[in-house]
Every structure is written in C-alpha cells, then in structure tokens.
Amino acid sequence: MVSFEPSEEQAMVKETIAGFANAEMEPVMRDCDEAGEVSDDLVKTGWELEIISSSVPEKYGGFGEGPSALTGAIAYEELAYGDLSTAMHIVSPTMMAYTVLLAGTDEQKERLLPAFCGEEFKAAGAALVEPRYSFCASQLFASAKREGEEFVLSGEKCLVPLAADSDEILVFASGEPGAGFAGVDAFVVPKGSLDLIISEREKNMGLKALATYEVTLKGVKVPLANKIGADEGVDYLNLLSRSRLALAALAVGMMKRAAEHSRDYAKERVAFGEPIGSRQAIAFMVAKMFLEVDATRMLVWEAAWKCDRGEEFANDAAMAKNYAACQAMEVCDGAVQVMGGHGYVRDNPPELWFRNARAFSTLEGIAMV
Amino acid sequence: MMIDFELSKKTKGAQTMIRAFSEQALRPIAREYDENEHERPMDIINMVHGFMKGGMGGGAGGERKKKGEKSEANLRTAVTIEEIFWGDAGIALAFGGEGLGGAAVRATGTPEQKEQFLTRFTGDTPVWGAMAITEPEAGSDTASLRTTAVKDGNEWVLNGEKIFVTSGKSALEDSDGFVVVWATIDPKAGRAGIKPFIVEHGAPGMEITKIEDKMGIRCSDTVSLSFMDCRIPEENILGSAEVADKGKSKGFKGVMATFDATRPMVAAMAIGVGRAALEYLKKTLADEGVVIRYGISPNRMTAIERDVTEMEANLKAARLLNWRAVWMLDTGQKNSLEASMAKAKAGLVVTQITQKCVELLGPIGYSREILLEKWMRDAKINDIFEGTGQIQMLITARNVLSFGRDKLK
Numbered sequence: 001m002v003s004f005e006p007s008e009e010q011a012m013v014k015e016t017i018a019g020f021a022n023a024e025m026e027p028v029m030r031d032c033d034e035a036g037e038v039s040d041d042l043v044k045t046g047w048e049l050e051i052i053s054s055s056v057p058e059k060y061g062g063f064g065e066g067p068s069a070l071t072g073a074i075a076y077e078e079l080a081y082g083d084l085s086t087a088m089h090i091v092s093p094t095m096m097a098y099t100v101l102l103a104g105t106d107e108q109k110e111r112l113l114p115a116f117c118g119e120e121f122k123a124a125g126a127a128l129v130e131p132r133y134s135f136c137a138s139q140l141f142a143s144a145k146r147e148g149e150e151f152v153l154s155g156e157k158c159l160v161p162l163a164a165d166s167d168e169i170l171v172f173a174s175g176e177p178g179a180g181f182a183g184v185d186a187f188v189v190p191k192g193s194l195d196l197i198i199s200e201r202e203k204n205m206g207l208k209a210l211a212t213y214e215v216t217l218k219g220v221k222v223p224l225a226n227k228i229g230a231d232e233g234v235d236y237l238n239l240l241s242r243s244r245l246a247l248a249a250l251a252v253g254m255m256k257r258a259a260e261h262s263r264d265y266a267k268e269r270v271a272f273g274e275p276i277g278s279r280q281a282i283a284f285m286v287a288k289m290f291l292e293v294d295a296t297r298m299l300v301w302e303a304a305w306k307c308d309r310g311e312e313f314a315n316d317a318a319m320a321k322n323y324a325a326c327q328a329m330e331v332c333d334g335a336v337q338v339m340g341g342h343g344y345v346r347d348n349p350p351e352l353w354f355r356n357a358r359a360f361s362t363l364e365g366i367a368m369v
Numbered sequence: 370m371m372i373d374f375e376l377s378k379k380t381k382g383a384q385t386m387i388r389a390f391s392e393q394a395l396r397p398i399a400r401e402y403d404e405n406e407h408e409r410p411m412d413i414i415n416m417v418h419g420f421m422k423g424g425m426g427g428g429a430g431g432e433r434k435k436k437g438e439k440s441e442a443n444l445r446t447a448v449t450i451e452e453i454f455w456g457d458a459g460i461a462l463a464f465g466g467e468g469l470g471g472a473a474v475r476a477t478g479t480p481e482q483k484e485q486f487l488t489r490f491t492g493d494t495p496v497w498g499a500m501a502i503t504e505p506e507a508g509s510d511t512a513s514l515r516t517t518a519v520k521d522g523n524e525w526v527l528n529g530e531k532i533f534v535t536s537g538k539s540a541l542e543d544s545d546g547f548v549v550v551w552a553t554i555d556p557k558a559g560r561a562g563i564k565p566f567i568v569e570h571g572a573p574g575m576e577i578t579k580i581e582d583k584m585g586i587r588c589s590d591t592v593s594l595s596f597m598d599c600r601i602p603e604e605n606i607l608g609s610a611e612v613a614d615k616g617k618s619k620g621f622k623g624v625m626a627t628f629d630a631t632r633p634m635v636a637a638m639a640i641g642v643g644r645a646a647l648e649y650l651k652k653t654l655a656d657e658g659v660v661i662r663y664g665i666s667p668n669r670m671t672a673i674e675r676d677v678t679e680m681e682a683n684l685k686a687a688r689l690l691n692w693r694a695v696w697m698l699d700t701g702q703k704n705s706l707e708a709s710m711a712k713a714k715a716g717l718v719v720t721q722i723t724q725k726c727v728e729l730l731g732p733i734g735y736s737r738e739i740l741l742e743k744w745m746r747d748a749k750i751n752d753i754f755e756g757t758g759q760i761q762m763l764i765t766a767r768n769v770l771s772f773g774r775d776k777l778k
C-alpha cells in the first residue's frame with residue numbers, strides 16, 4: 001500500500017544525521033570552503049555514523065545486510081543539508097565498498113571490505129569521469145586489456161575524490177570499446193605503480209573542500225584478482241544508477257538548506273516598507289523552491305524504492321539525477337537572488353551553494369547508495 | 370510504516386479495468402464529442418453510472434479518515450481518475466455523479482444533510498451535482514463574491530449571478546440534481562458570512578442564462594446561473610447559519626476543506642491528459658525508430674532526448690507529489706500545502722507537456738486527425754479551475770512563509 005512515511009529505522013537515521021549536520025557541519029561549511037579542506041574531526045564523526053558498516057554483512061566486518069538505496073537516500077540528504085563537500089568526502093568510500101559488496105567475489109569481499117568497517121576513516125574514491133568536454137558515462141575511453149595474468153589499464157580520469165589519500169582507487173574502464181554500459185568493468189588499482197599518476201589537487205568552481213584529482217593510467221598493470229566480480233564483471237549500469245541516486249539525494253539536501261535559508265531571509269529582509277517575502281516575485285520563488293525540493297525527493301525515493309526491490313530502475317535513477325541537477329541549480333540560483341547583493345558575497349552561504357550546485361550535472365560516481 | 374509506492378491490489382485492479390474502458394470506450398469517440406460541442410454520449414454515461422453509482426470522481430475527498438487509519442480510498446479515486454482522463458477529459462467531466470457539489474456537501478453538511486442530499490446519486494439513472502462559487506466579479510478572489518442569501522420566514526432568498534458552473538445544465542436541467550451555491554448572509558462579515566446552500570433543480574427564481582463554448586473539455590457543460598429572488602427551504606443551508614466565530618464556522622472554511630480534497634483530484638485529471646500526450650509522442654518516436662537513451666550523460670543528449678526525459682520526470686514528479694497529498698488525505702493529515710503544491714505542479718507541467726508534444730510532432734501534432742491537439746486544449750483547464758496555478762503558488766507560499774493574507778496578497 002502506498003505510503004510516504006519512512007520506517008522507524010529510517011526516521012532514526014534521519015534524525016541522528018540531521019542533528020550532526022545542523023550542529024557540526026553547517027557552522028564550519030564556509031571555513032572548509034575557504035580553506036579548501038574538510039575538517040578531520042567532522043570526517044571522523046561522520047565515519048562514526050557507520051554508514052558503510054551498517055550495510056556490510058557480519059562476515060565481512062560490518063553488521064548489516066547490504067545497502068538500502070532508500071535509507072541511503074534519506075541519510076545522504078541529511079548529510080548534504082549540513083555541507084556538500086564534507087558529505088561527499090564522508091560517503092566517497094561507498095563507491096568502492098558497495099561495488100565490492102554488490103558485485104565482488106567472495107574472495108574480494110573478504111579481502112577488501114573489513115577495512116571499510118573499521119574505526120578509522122578509510123579513504124577511497126572512484127575514477128569514473130574523464131576530462132573531455134564530450135564525456136559520457138556510457139562511453140568510457142579508459143581501457144582495460146587483459147595481458148596474461150594481468151590487466152593493463154590506460155586512460156585519463158578526473159574528479160577522482162580522495163585519490164591522494166587512498167591506498168587503492170576504483171577505476172572504471174572499458175574492456176570492450178563500443179559496447180556502451182555493458183563493456184565497462186571496475187578494477188581496484190593499488191597505489192604505488194609508477195604508471196599511475198595522480199595530479200595536484202584539481203581546482204574547481206565549487207566543492208572546494210572536497211579533494212579531487214586527475215588520475216592518469218599509463219598502462220598500469222593490476223592482477224586478475226583485482227577485477228571486481230572476476231569473469232562476471234560488474235553490472236556497471238546498476239552501480240552507476242546507484243551512484244546517480246546518491247548524487248540526487250545529496251542535491252536534495254543542499255537544495256532544502258538553500259530553500260529554508262531563502263524562506264528565513266525573505267521573512268526578515270525589509271525593502272519598500274515590507275518583508276521582501278510579501279511580494280509575489282520573491283514569495284513565489286521561495287514557494288517553487290520548496291515545491292521542487294519535495295518533487296525531487298519523490299523522484300529519488302521512488303527510484304530508490306525500485307532499486308531496493310530489485311526492479312529495473314536505471315532510467316528512473318537517471319531521470320532523478322538529471323532532474324536534481326537542474327533543480328539544484330535553479331534553487332541555489334534563487335537563494336542568491338533572494339538575498340540580492342548579499343547573496344553574491346562570501347559572507348553568506350548562497351554563493352557557495354550556487355557554485356556547488358553546478359557540479360551535479362557534471363559529476364558521476366562520487367558515492368553510492 | 371514504510372515508504373512504499375506499490376498500489377494495493379484493489380487499486381491496481383481498478384486501474385487496469387478503467388484503462389481498458391478508457392481505451393475501448395472513450396478514445397474512439399473522443400473526437401466526435403469534441404467536434405460536436407454540447408452533445409453527450411448518453412449510452413456511455415448511463416453505462417458508467419451503472420457500475421460507478423456515484424463513486425468515481427464524485428467520491429473525491431469523501432473518505433476522510435482519522436489520523437493513523439489505513440485506507441487507500443482517495444488514492445484509488447485519484448488513480449482511476451488519471452486513467453479515465455487519459456481516455457478523455459471532456460467525456461469524463463460529463464459523467465454523472467456528485468461532482469464538486471457532492472464534495473461540498475461532504476465537507477460542510479451535517480450527517481442528516483449528507484443522507485438527505487447524497488442518496489440520489491446512487492439511484493438507477495445518472496444525477497449530477499454542481500458547485501457555484503465563481504461570479505463575474507469574483508474568480509480567484511472567492512471571498513469577494515456578491516450573491517446574497519436573506520432569510521425570509523422559513524426560506525432563504527438568493528440573489529446574484531454565478532458563472533462557469535461545471536455540469537450546471539446536467540444537474541439542473543437534465544437530472545434531479547442540485548447545485549451548491551456559495552452566497553453571503555452578511556456582506557459586512559466578510560468570509561465568515563459566506564455559506565453554502567443547496568439549490569435543487571427547478572428552484573423558482575433560478576435560471577441558466579448561458580452555456581459556454583470552450584477551447585477544450587467541450588463535452589462538459591459550463592453554465593451561468595442567475596438567481597432572482599430564488600427561494601429555497603431554510604434547511605438547505607449546509608452547516609450552521611451562524612455568522613459564527615472563526616473557529617467554529619464551517620462556512621467559508623468549508624470551501625477550503627473542499628479544495629484540499631478536490632485539488633489532488635484535478636491534479637490527477639491533469640496527469641491523465643499529460644500522460645496521454647507523452648505516451649503518444651513516445652510511441653510515434655519509437656515507430657519512427659527514434660531511440661531515447663536514458664542513461665547517457667545530459668551533456669550528450671539530443672534535444673529530443675532531453676525534452677522527452679524531462680517531460681517524463683516532470684510528469685512523474687507531479688504524480689508523486691499528488692499521491693503524497695492524497696495519501697495524507699487518506700491518513701487524516703492536513704494537506705492544504707501538499708495539495709496546492711501538487712496541483713500547481715500538475716497544472717503547469719501538463720500544460721507544458723501537451724504543448725511540447727504538439728510542437729515535437731510538427732504538422733502531425735497540429736492536425737485534428739489525431740487527438741494530440743485536443744489534449745493540448747483539454748490540458749489547459751487544469752491550470753485554471755479549482756484555483757489557478759498562481760493561486761496554488763500563493764497558497765504554497767503563504768504556507769511556506771507562514772504569512773497570512775494580510776502579509777502576502
């Protein structure tokens with residue numbers, strides 16, 4: 001029967017994370033952005049939310065039964081309500097952990113998962129996006145060729161989070177050029193090879209506190225055992241879709257924060273003898289923000305619900321993500337506009353949300369639900 | 370509880386049945402009853418009455434549950450409405466049943482009044498209920514309506530003019546129906562003085578003065594009513610006759626309560642029409658070998674891929690927002706904000722979707738040989754009646770900002 005009420009467990013997750021996001025993340029959001037660094041303390045506290053270990057089964061070190069996309073979406077929304085960069089840093093390791101969990105062989109799960117269930121934050125990120133204007137997630141140029149007992153990986157990647165701090169990077173590469181989604185596989189690439197070059201930190205418009213890197217693979221050799229899922233490989237479209245839901249859920253959280261900020265400002269700021277929110281030009285903009293936050297969340301929830309039931313959800317996830325990317329930009333643009341000149345200066349958060357929002361249409365593979 | 374998007378078996382059953390009916394019975398005659406305005410397919414209307422007996426759209430908002438109770442009655446109504454309007458909006462609006470008049474009785478009447486006025490809809494022949502708020506000088510601003518009701522002995526005497534009354538002719542001329550007329554018993558009292566009255570077919574002093582010719586939903590009659598010393602029995606006032614303190618008066622608040630329940634149903638109508646257009650577009654594209662690549666990155670999409678996936682997402686977002694508003698109704702939660710959001714979104718997106726579909730199919734889209742152009746004309750009404758898109762945004766904004774009418778005009 002149709003219901004929009006989260007389960008008790010989801011309500012608890014939501015409340016816990018909302019508390020953390022409000023009390024700890026949001027107050028330092030601006031400082032992190034200016035410094036270009038997340039706060040180690042926050043990452044530590046974020047890790048203690050046990051997002052990954054609560055999804056990993058006991059035999060691999062956790063205490064869960066696999067990730068729930070819906071619960072993940074609820075959690076990520078709350079995290080991003082606090083600060084998007086910090087949220088992405090905290091959940092970036094899900095890309096590798098969940099890929100292994102969902103598609104890995106038993107041996108890979110035993111070998112790789114326990115590290116994601118420890119007390120210490122385990123830095124890890126995925127290399128998916130490639131530095132081309134024509135980049136498309138369905139056509140990866142990075143290639144993987146089998147040579148004897150090894151795979152040889154070549155290509156260029158960008159927007160790889162936490163690459164410098166990670167012991168391994170999860171690289172998505174195409175074994176079969178032209179095969180689209182079906183031809184893509186995932187490889188665990190340990191650091192240390194001279195053929196693996198990690199750039200200086202990227203300089204992006206927004207998400208300044210999130211450390212991302214360009215990664216160049218010049219024929220990096222990895223053992224066969226590092227291809228996730230061995231001969232079966234991974235269901236790349238499924239993983240990509242889960243990661244799209246993660247991004248969409250993160251977008252909802254930031255949009256919600258921006259909408260609430262605009263509402264509060266519109267009630268307080270007086271121009272022409274009235275609160276600016278007393279004029280429809282502003283009031284309708286704020287109303288639309290709230291409407292679209294809800295609309296986007298509904299799209300995310302429905303796709304996540306399908307994902308959890310094992311139904312086909314790739315198209316729904318893609319639509320939810322594109323919708324979220326579009327609305328995030330519109331809502332955050334609105335948040336700047338509602339503040340007028342005050343929205344343009346860095347004393348106030350809207351300009352930061354505005355720069356962050358633009359990322360969603362570009363990003364893929366930052367985290368997974 | 371748990372987040373769940375799966376309709377109950379019963380609702381799915383109804384959905385499947387109505388879809389088949391829409392496809393087999395409504396689509397084939399949709400054009401005919403668009404071209405021949407003011408005519409109605411009585412055989413279909415009678416048949417539908419036979420199996421619905423006043424249920425359907427008429428039951429909109431009828432099922433108000435106590436908080437926490439589990440029911441899907443309103444959602445089932447919304448889902449079936451989407452299916453019928455997918456078939457044809459004009460004919461669907463012409464079906465017999467309580468309509469908005471019944472919804473008003475349910476929202477504002479006493480138990481005895483509900484018994485007295487609603488039983489007629491379950492008889493053997495179709496009966497129509499209508500509701501008249503709008504006046505020439507009072508549309509969105511319903512509270513400024515001027516029709517008056519004055520007590521004279523054991524009767525109310527109504528004077529004034531109403532326009533755009535959906536199914537007014539059906540209710541008053543073609544069946545033993547009634548129209549719920551909103552009138553003021555104390556013009557100085559503002560909203561608190563506005564009350565709903567049941568005016569029966571054949572009431573002396575009431576006259577149908579005009580039947581509108583319209584852009585779309587042509588099978589549905591829309592009439593003007595004039596009231597000249599129209600006398601109705603004292604007990605035909607719905608709820609109390611007190612110009613009571615705000616908290617107790619169900620009068621004007623009754624309109625709002627009605628809207629909370631009916632707006633999602635209008636949103637469902639809109640979504641049905643929008644879906645018809647989008648499905649037609651997608652099928653035509655598929656037949657022409659145009660493939661929509663959903664999962665590719667947005668920067669690589671063709672214009673048509675972008676349009677189609679955007680429209681799909683918008684339509685789904687509207688439907689889900691609406692399901693939420695109806696779910697709140699089913700579970701006894703206050704839903705004015707959510708109902709307005711849903712109607713605002715649905716009215717706007719289906720207006721845009723139908724227009725876009727016509728555009729994308731070029732000369733085929735514009736041709737009266739197929740139904741697409743009709744859906745574009747039909748869709749537009751959803752952004753107007755039951756509160757225009759702007760009024761929905763106004764209600765949403767007032768809720769969001771916690772601004773009353775005084776602070777946000």
Ligand SMILES: Cc1cc2nc3c(=O)[nH]c(=O)nc-3n(C[C@H](O)[C@H](O)[C@H](O)COP(=O)(O)OP(=O)(O)OC[C@H]3O[C@@H](n4cnc5c(N)ncnc54)[C@H](O)[C@@H]3O)c2cc1C
Nearest residue numbers: 269270271272276279281282337338339340341342344345
């Ligand atoms: C980089 C920068 C450079 C600038 N340079 C100069 C300069 O050289 N000299 C100078 O004097 N000023 C300057 N300004 C100030 C600029 O002109 C103002 O910021 C601008 O006029 C808006 O005023 P405000 O910021 O107070 O916004 P507000 O007036 O508070 O407006 C807030 C929001 O409410 C809306 N709003 C306000 N009133 C109404 C209404 N009646 N109806 C509908 N909407 C309304 C606005 O459009 C805006 O969206 C500068 C600002 C910036 C950011």
Ligand SMILES: Cc1cc2nc3c(=O)[nH]c(=O)nc-3n(C[C@H](O)[C@H](O)[C@H](O)COP(=O)(O)OP(=O)(O)OC[C@H]3O[C@@H](n4cnc5c(N)ncnc54)[C@H](O)[C@@H]3O)c2cc1C
Nearest residue numbers: 500501502503508509533534535753754755756757759778
């Ligand atoms: C086919 C049809 C069937 C109908 N059926 C019924 C029925 O059964 N019963 C009934 O009572 N009525 C019915 N109506 C009337 C309908 O509800 C009204 O037309 C509608 O509420 C708008 O009122 P109006 O036409 O007077 O427009 P106005 O109120 O004059 O509005 C004109 C424009 O101004 C905008 N506007 C008005 N006020 C504001 C504001 N405060 N802020 C911003 N914008 C504003 C409106 O959105 C609109 O765009 C029907 C209408 C049609 C066309």
